[in-house]
Amino acid sequence: MENAFGQPQNVIVLAGSSEIARAITKKLCAARARTVILAGRHQESLDDAAREALDYGASRTDTVLFDAEDVAGAARVVREAFDKVGDPVDLVLVAVGLLGNQVRDQSDAVAAARVVNVNFTWPVAALSEVRNRLLAQGSGRIVVISSVGAVRVRASAYLYGGAKAGLDRLCQGMADSLRGTGVSLHIVRPGAVRTRMTEGLAEVPFTTGVNEVATNVMKGLARGDEVIWSPPVLKYVYAVLRHLPGPLWRKVMDR
């Protein structure tokens, strides 16, 4: 069970080997997380993440394999993860995501749909089952990794940004639907983060490391923030950016 400070004990991580997920998992384990179930695409990297969780204080870990392009399998993955926990699940972290290659993907129907499936459709399918399970439990929290790119979609990353925007808006509605149920949903909107996914790309302002994202997530969870920005200043930056007139927005964001 979660304690008074919002520190969970039993945690499921979807895309458990993503770097942001690993950074958050480490911090959760350093606090109170003891049982950690990691789901992802590659057994080896999940095993790595599991070892790391144990190093940071978890006492029991397990893994579930899944392919985020297999939308029909999402509910099964969630059920398997919940069954492996056994006890009530306190926190489900949804960190599934694929940046893709905008230039290549935008002219390829299948590739474009893949970006949307991995960033939007699969997470939504998984969230539906997570929601059912947590409502039955009467407690628990969902943390969904969105992106500041979802707040206003840029031309140079409209597939990724658009899919995240869909997820972000859907989660706002889902969060509202969960009011008063004992279950809550938190949307994380990180700015650019230095990870494998962004390696080689030019660094934009407000870029942070994964540990800063994790720290901000921990603070947001403790406060119960519905939307967690990382770094927090982006909340104000985007309050301006999202309302810029189109020509100015394009000039600023897509130089």
Added chain:
Amino acid sequence: MTRQRLFGWGRTTPGMSDVESPSSEDQVAEELALGGNAIARGLGRSYGDAAQVSGGVVLSNRALGGISAIAPDGVVTVGAGVSLDELLAVTIPQGWFVPVTPGTRQVSIGGAVAADVHGKNHHRDGSLGDHVLEMRLVTPVGRFRVSPSVEPELFWATIGGMGLTGVVTTVTLRLLRIETDKVLVDTSRHANLDDVMAAMLSGDDDYRYSVAWVDCMTKGAAMGRAILTRGEHATRRDVTDPTLEPPGRARLRVPFEAPSHLLNPLSIRAFNEVWFRSAPRQRVGEEQSLGAFFHPLDGVDDWNRLYGRRGFVQYQFAVADAKAECVVRAIDRLSSSGVPSFLAVLKRFGPANHAMMSFPISGWTLALDLPVGPSALPEVLDDLDEMVIDAGGRVYLAKDARLRPEAVRVMYPRLPEFLAVKNRVDPRHQLVSDLARRLHVVGR
């Protein structure tokens, strides 16, 4: 049946449960026969998650009422859902008081037994369990009448057992004779912690009731300045106009959740200053009503809302006399890390009783109300746990909302004994609370 979002007095860790209100032993048994997770709940005054089970059935004991006639020797049998407030309204006019009362009358007898509550007289009279003669209990394997001589293990597992051995339906206890509804109170102001602790060590034995309020916000030489109040029930000779009136209703109410930052280091420091200055340096034999002396906070309904949306935690620990320095270190640690504490209560405990999971052990106890919010707080309390464990002490489960599972096993060395009794009357671990799950006492 209604589905309700429940939390403890600290307003943290909410969970949804199905709430049932059985009004008889039969109905309690029927509920348990359904086989789902269940836990009893009284008035929800435990601070954390002790009286809720997310996704399970919460059995409100409030419909288990009834107060028997009081026997000439003060023995009375009370339905588990009767509150101390309701009980005192009946007993005080007849010249009887409860043998032990916590800082509020708004607790059910069943809940008070499950937490084995203590009061200002623990150093003399022990905790509530020491005054219980008999209880009726419904468990998943059947009904029991338990007492210190009949089913003694189950009796002493149920006292302080946090509801995990069954649903208490009636409690038989012995009341205390009083001649008036007044307490004669001696008050003294103390410049620092050493001073007040010395006064308590040397003088508490002369009083039935004793408690000190400690200011945790001052540093340096005035660290832990305190107001000590001690008292005795007034006899007819002590007062000019002896009466036996029950305490009145709360006159004030906090109507909504305060902004989260209402209680901050600045406002708490200011409050403490006023509180300290307004206490007399030394006053002897002041007449106070029972309500004003024992339950000052009952004057304000829903005062927990003052802590705002994020709520608060109470940290209460007990250590032996030889480890008195823990009290100093705890207050020092809190005040140096800027974690504000609104109320800190210091008391002496007498010897522990036979209850396996009862909190009090001979020595000192300190209770601190702490608003959730300061980022240092979780770690500071984890450090205090270590200090308490090293000192052979423990933290009070009825107040807890954040302890580590591993810590409970060390603090309560009789846990295996308790679990053996639980396994006998609840082999499938149907009786479970969010607290029990969080502390890995029971997993389900």
